[in-house]
Amino acid sequence: GAVVSQHPSRVICKSGTSVKIECRSLDFQATTMFWYRQFPKQSLMLMATSNEGSKATYEQGVEKDKFLINHASLTLSTLTVTSAHPEDSSFYICSARVPTGVGDTQYFGPGTRLTVL
Amino acid sequence: GENVEQHPSTLSVQEGDSAVIKCTYSDSASNYFPWYKQELGKGPQLIIDIRSNVGEKKDQRIAVTLNKTAKHFSLHITETQPEDSAVYFCAARKAAGNKLTFGGGTRVLVKP
Numbered sequence: 294g295a296v297v298s299q300h301p302s303r304v305i306c307k308s309g310t311s312v313k314i315e316c317r318s319l320d321f322q323a324t325t326m327f328w329y330r331q332f333p334k335q336s337l338m339l340m341a342t343s344n345e346g347s348k349a350t351y352e353q354g355v356e357k358d359k360f361l362i363n364h365a366s367l368t369l370s371t372l373t374v375t376s377a378h379p380e381d382s383s384f385y386i387c388s389a390r391v392p393t394g395v396g397d398t399q400y401f402g403p404g405t406r407l408t409v410l
Numbered sequence: 411g412e413n414v415e416q417h418p419s420t421l422s423v424q425e426g427d428s429a430v431i432k433c434t435y436s437d438s439a440s441n442y443f444p445w446y447k448q449e450l451g452k453g454p455q456l457i458i459d460i461r462s463n464v465g466e467k468k469d470q471r472i473a474v475t476l477n478k479t480a481k482h483f484s485l486h487i488t489e490t491q492p493e494d495s496a497v498y499f500c501a502a503r504k505a506a507g508n509k510l511t512f513g514g515g516t517r518v519l520v521k522p
Contacts, residue, residue, distance in 0.1 A: 299453075327509070336499065336512045337454070386453050399444070399510060401453040 295321050295391045299402035306377055307410055313373045314405045316387030322367035323389035327399070328360070331384045343370045377409040412437040414502050416513025423490050424521055431516045433500035434482040440502040443483045444510070445474060448497045457498075458485070490520045 296319040306312050316326055324345050329337040341351045341362050349362040359381075361373040374381055386404040390397045413436040423429050433443075441462035446454035460467045460474045460483065467474050471490075476483040487494055497517050501510040 297453075334517075336514050339509055342509060398456065398459065400456060401446070404451070404453040406451070 295319075295389065295398075295400045297323075297387065297389050297400050297402040299387055299405050301405060302403060303406045303408075305408045305410065308378050309376055311373055311375045312377055312407060313371055314385055314387075314407075316370045316372070316389070316402055318368045318389045321389075321391055323370075323391070324367060325390040326364060326370040327388040327390075328362060328370075328372050329386045329388065329401075331386060331404075333384075337386065340372075374407065377407070379409045382407055382409045412440060412502055412504070412511040414500060414511050414513040416500050416516055418516060419514060420517045420519070422519045422521060425490060425492060427490055429485075429487040429490050429494070429518055429520075431485045431498055431500065431518075432482060433484070433502075433513045434480075435502040435511075436481070437502070437504065438478075438481060439504045441505065442503045443474070443476060444501050444503075445472075445485050446499045446501070448499065448515075450496075454499060487518075490518075492520050492522050494518060495520045 298317045300315045326343045328340045331337050339352050340355045341349045343349045343362050343364040345364045351357045364370040384404050387402045388399050416433045444459035447457045448454045458472050458474050460476050471488045473486040497515045499515050500513040503510045
């Protein structure tokens with residue numbers, strides 16, 4: 294399957310600072326990427342859909358000014374958590390859509406564990 | 411919008427036995443149903459998917475069945491092995507380009 298990478302895999306930061314997470318499609322071009330958040334023992338919660346060259350579409354209840362998403366190229370999307378607070382601590386996972394012959398398939402990155410002190 | 415329910419939430423099986431996870435969806439327009447396996451601390455990994463034009467798909471020890479009339483689909487793992495222990499998520503989606511809706515997940519434990 295297609296390979297999606299994320300960096301960093303883990304980050305610890307102080308409250309009030311900003312953290313940037315990178316998501317890359319390694320062997321394909323992704324016009325659409327997704328950002329998810331996952332709390333322990335829970336399912337994946339879609340935060341936003343990122344389209345290359347345009348503004349991201351945020352899900353209801355997700356603060357766009359707090360979670361800044363940039364999809365500047367066909368292989369890179371970034372999520373910046375601004376002014377992070379302890380309640381932002383979570384597992385953040387990106388995903389990229391790969392067009393296939395009869396539709397498209399979605400592949401996930403390895404995730405980034407964010408801990409805000 | 412779409413709603414996906416997944417059962418059971420936890421499943422414990424003896425090594426070598428089969429495991430079955432079931433999902434139901436609400437939107438009859440959904441036509442794509444992937445299954446993901448998530449190991450602890452890692453991202454979900456696509457293990458198999460099925461589209462609405464087929465009723466069953468198999469890949470070695472893993473199979474998925476789809477009943478469009480009843481709006482449910484199932485994951486079958488045969489001859490389970492300890493490395494099958496993980497959390498499994500089902501999902502559903504309408505036409506290509508729409509977002510996936512995930513089930514709540516099933517924690518599978520394969521006991522040696």
